[in-house]
Structures are given as C-alpha cells and as structure tokens.
Amino acid sequence: MPFQQCNVKLSVSPSRGLVDEKLVILVQSALPGARLTLRAFHHCEDGHEWEAFAHYLTDTSGSINISEDPSLGGTYFGVEQMGLLWSIRPVPGSQPGLRMRKKNVETPMEFTISVYQDHLTEFKDQVLLASQLVERWYMAPGVLRTPITDHGLTATLFLPSGPGPFPAVLDLWGGGGQLVEYRASLLASRGFASLALDYLTPNITVKTGKMVDNTYFEKAFTFLQQHPRVMAERVAMLGLSFGVSVTLKMAAYSHILKPKCAVCISGSHVQPVEGTMVDILSYFDRIGYKAQLNDKNQAIMRNLLLPIPTDPAYKVDMGCVKCPLLLVVGEDDQNWPACESAADMKEMMVRAGNDHLLTILSYPNAGHLLEPPYSPHTRVSSFRSVGTREKITALWGGECVAHSVAQEDAWKKTLGFLRHHLYA
Numbered sequence: 238m239p240f241q242q243c244n245v246k247l248s249v250s251p252s253r254g255l256v257d258e259k260l261v262i263l264v265q266s267a268l269p270g271a272r273l274t275l276r277a278f279h280h281c282e283d284g285h286e287w288e289a290f291a292h293y294l295t296d297t298s299g300s301i302n303i304s305e306d307p308s309l310g311g312t313y314f315g316v317e318q319m320g321l322l323w324s325i326r327p328v329p330g331s332q333p334g335l336r337m338r339k340k341n342v343e344t345p346m347e348f349t350i351s352v353y354q355d356h357l358t359e360f361k362d363q364v365l366l367a368s369q370l371v372e373r374w375y376m377a378p379g380v381l382r383t384p385i386t387d388h389g390l391t392a393t394l395f396l397p398s399g400p401g402p403f404p405a406v407l408d409l410w411g412g413g414g415q416l417v418e419y420r421a422s423l424l425a426s427r428g429f430a431s432l433a434l435d436y437l438t439p440n441i442t443v444k445t446g447k448m449v450d451n452t453y454f455e456k457a458f459t460f461l462q463q464h465p466r467v468m469a470e471r472v473a474m475l476g477l478s479f480g481v482s483v484t485l486k487m488a489a490y491s492h493i494l495k496p497k498c499a500v501c502i503s504g505s506h507v508q509p510v511e512g513t514m515v516d517i518l519s520y521f522d523r524i525g526y527k528a529q530l531n532d533k534n535q536a537i538m539r540n541l542l543l544p545i546p547t548d549p550a551y552k553v554d555m556g557c558v559k560c561p562l563l564l565v566v567g568e569d570d571q572n573w574p575a576c577e578s579a580a581d582m583k584e585m586m587v588r589a590g591n592d593h594l595l596t597i598l599s600y601p602n603a604g605h606l607l608e609p610p611y612s613p614h615t616r617v618s619s620f621r622s623v624g625t626r627e628k629i630t631a632l633w634g635g636e637c638v639a640h641s642v643a644q645e646d647a648w649k650k651t652l653g654f655l656r657h658h659l660y661a
C-alpha cells in the first residue's frame with residue numbers, strides 16, 4: 238500500500254448509542270481520489286455473521302463523509318447515511334432464511350466499521366486501513382428490566398430511567414410467539430414504560446387447546462396500570478401482525494382493557510370475532526396461508542391474498558374502537574393483504590362515524606416485518622408459527638431501500654403518535 242494510506246483516519250460516532258440513532262461516519266487523511274470500501278460487520282448472538290459494504294471515492298482533500306458522499310457500489314448505492322446498517326445481510330455462504338433479532342437486550346449489538354483500500358466485495362486477507370467498533374443498544378443507560386412471572390404472566394417490564402410515573406405501552410409481537418424484548422426496551426429508552434408480553438408460548442399448544450384467553454391481556458394491561466411508576470390513565474397498546482388481531486379485538490370489545498391509543502403494524506381486523514385464540518390461529522393457518530414452492534423449490538408460506546370477508550362474524554367491528562388508532566401498512570406485505578385490510582377498516586370506521594380516530598401510514602414497496610429503524614430488511618425467513626408448529630419459509634415482502642425508508646419514518650411517527658396521545 239502507498240505509505241500515505243497508513244494514516245487513514247476513520248471516525249464513527251456515536252461509538253455507543255441507541256439503535257435508532259444515526260451514525261456519522263467520516264474517513265480522513267486518505268489520498269485524494271482514492272478508491273476505498275467501507276464495510277460493516279456484525280457477529281450475531283446466534284453465531285451468524287452479517288456484513289454490508291459500499292464503494293467510495295475520496296474527495297480532493299482525501300475525505301469521505303458518508304452523510305453526503307454517494308456509494309458507487311456494494312450493498313447500497315447513493316447517499317445513504319445509514320446504508321451500512323440497513324443493508325447488512327448474512328455473509329455469503331450463510332444458511333438461508335436468517336433474520337437478525339436481538340435476544341439479550343442487556344448487551345449491545347456490536348458492529349465493526351472498517352475502511353479497506355480499493356473497491357472490494359470480499360474481505361478475507363485484504364488490506365485494512367482503519368477500523369472502529371460501535372455499540373448499538375436497545376436499552377438506554379438507566380432503563381430497568383424486570384422479568385414478570387406473577388399474575389400468570391410471561392412478560393418483561395422495562396421502565397425508563399427516572400422516578401416517573403410514565404405513560405406505558407403493552408407490546409405484542411406476532412404469530413411466532415416467544416418473549417421478544419427489543420422493541421419494548423427501545424420504547425423504554427424513549428420514555429415509555431413498556432411490557433413485552435408472550436401470549437402464545439406460555440404452556441401452550443394448539444393441539445391441547447390450552448391457550449390464553451382475553452383475561453390474560455386484561456391482566457397484563459391491569460398489571461401495567463397498577464404499577465406505581467405508570468400513569469394508570471395513559472397506557473397504550475402496540476401490536477405487529479398477529480399482535481394486531483389481539484390489539485384490535487381488545488380495543489373494540491374489552492370492558493377492562495381500554496387503551497388510551499393503539500399502534501397496529503402490518504395486521505388486520507379479520508378474525509373469527511367470537512373465537513378463542515386457537516380458533517383465530519387455526520383460521521389464519523387454514524384460510525389465510527398456503528405453502529407454495531418458489532423457484533428454488535423451497536416451501537414458501539404465502540398469503541393467498543383472499544378478499545376481505547364481508548361476514549361481520551369474521552371482522553372486528555371497527556366502529557367499536559374508541560381510541561386513536563395508528564395503522565402502519567407495508568404496501569408490498571406478502572403475508573397479509575394489508576392495503577385491502579386497511580381500506581376495509583377505514584370504510585367501517587367512516588360508516589360508524591369514528592374515522593376521526595384513524596391515522597394510516599402506508600408505505601410503497603415496504604414489507605410485513607416493519608422493525609425499528611436501520612434493522613436489516615428481511616424479505617424471506619424461516620418461521621415457525623405457533624399455529625402450525627411447522628418450520629417453513631415465510632415470504633414477508635418489501636424491497637430493501639423502500640422498506641428501510643418506511644422503518645425509519647414509521648418509528649419516528651409511532652413515537653410522535655404515542656407522545657401526542659400519552660403525554661399531551
């Protein structure tokens with residue numbers, strides 16, 4: 238390497254921050270007009286390796302500012318300040334169907350940002366000019382994490398730092414079950430007490446029919462309301478996918494669980510309204526989805542994109558919803574006909590005269606798995622639904638750039654919506 242390149246300086250800040258914070262990445266003291274590659278590398282908790290990279294040219298002063306200089310090639314193109322994170326993907330040769338999800342939120346995700354000489358696509362044995370480790374956290378300093386097992390709940394409570402009391406969010410994930418904490422811990426980092434609730438896996442099998450009923454959600458909601466550091470009148474619900482089915486059912490019909498507002502991401506009001514949890518899951522697994530083979534001969538779980546039912550027994554009566562509702566829709570959602578569903582919900586609310594409560598955020602070319610900002614886009618992944626118990630390949634949809642834009646915008650607007658309705 239030309240010896241001048243030895244002094245290349247890389248600065249990435251903040252070197253420790255929350256996952257929804259932007260990084261400022263600068264390269265300085267390289268040669269003018271040098272071809273350099275920036276790479277992000279992440280070794281996941283589950284052992285898998287992920288990377289993103291982009292090709293840059295330094296300016297006349299030998300610098301790159303990733304906030305204003307374009308990538309000329311790699312895993313993203315153009316000026317993309319956060320491209321090195323959102324375009325990250327499993328390294329070549331990884332097993333198919335991976336999805337990056339943080340399990341232990343008490344440790345950070347570590348990304349190594351590196352600069353290499355020349356425009357590279359492979360990094361083994363290449364000349365590394367500079368490198369910096371950055372920590373990305375879901376849990377801000379001072380956030381308190383408490384596993385909850387009393388009241389029959391399987392949950393984790395996150396409290397923001399400070400004495401409170403705080404407004405709160407009951408956080409529900411979708412049909413894969415498990416206790417998934419990362420979004421709730423990020424909400425707590427942003428000022429909301431949050432309860433991540435596992436409502437599908439506790440002691441449950443569809444075969445035995447032993448699953449939670451409405452009282453489980455009411456207990457979780459009441460638990461939050463009665464917590465000394467929570468403002469009892471300011472508790473919201475947030476759901477994704479199957480979590481939306483529960484959120485809407487509760488918001489429309491429960492006499493106990495009355496959210497102050499609700500955020501519904503990539504889900505719908507369609508379900509057998511009088512049904513148990515088993516009925517709802519079997520309805521989706523029987524009616525909604527079908528395994529198909531894709532061009533690589535993998536089974537893909539794909540929504541049949543059925544028309545929205547007209548029978549009111551199969552739809553939550555949106556006219557009964559009494560709280561402000563934010564619907565987040567990925568227009569390329571391949572798991573659920575999200576656009577048709579949102580249109581039908583809106584129509585029901587217009588007819589009932591409560592559509593003033595509804596806000597729809599609809600994103601072209603975004604898929605089903607709308608995650609916190611800068612999370613990698615997962616178009617397809619291995620998935621085990623609690624309903625079917627089979628591991629299948631699920632098609633979620635979305636196009637990487639548009640999906641990433643949607644994740645960033647939707648998160649900002651979700652926090653704004655929660656602040657408006659819970660803090661105002």
Ligand SMILES: *[C@@H]1O[C@H](CO)[C@@H](O)[C@H](O)[C@H]1NC(C)=O
Nearest residue numbers: 261263301302303304305306
């Ligand atoms: C990098 O670009 C951003 C956005 O244009 C700008 O605000 C910042 O000052 C630049 N930093 C340097 C060191 O040039």
Ligand SMILES: *[C@@H]1O[C@H](CO)[C@@H](O)[C@H](O)[C@H]1NC(C)=O
Nearest residue numbers: 388389390391439440449453
């Ligand atoms: C699950 O089982 C455990 C132990 O058998 C019990 O303490 C807990 O309350 C059960 N949870 C639910 C949601 O039924």
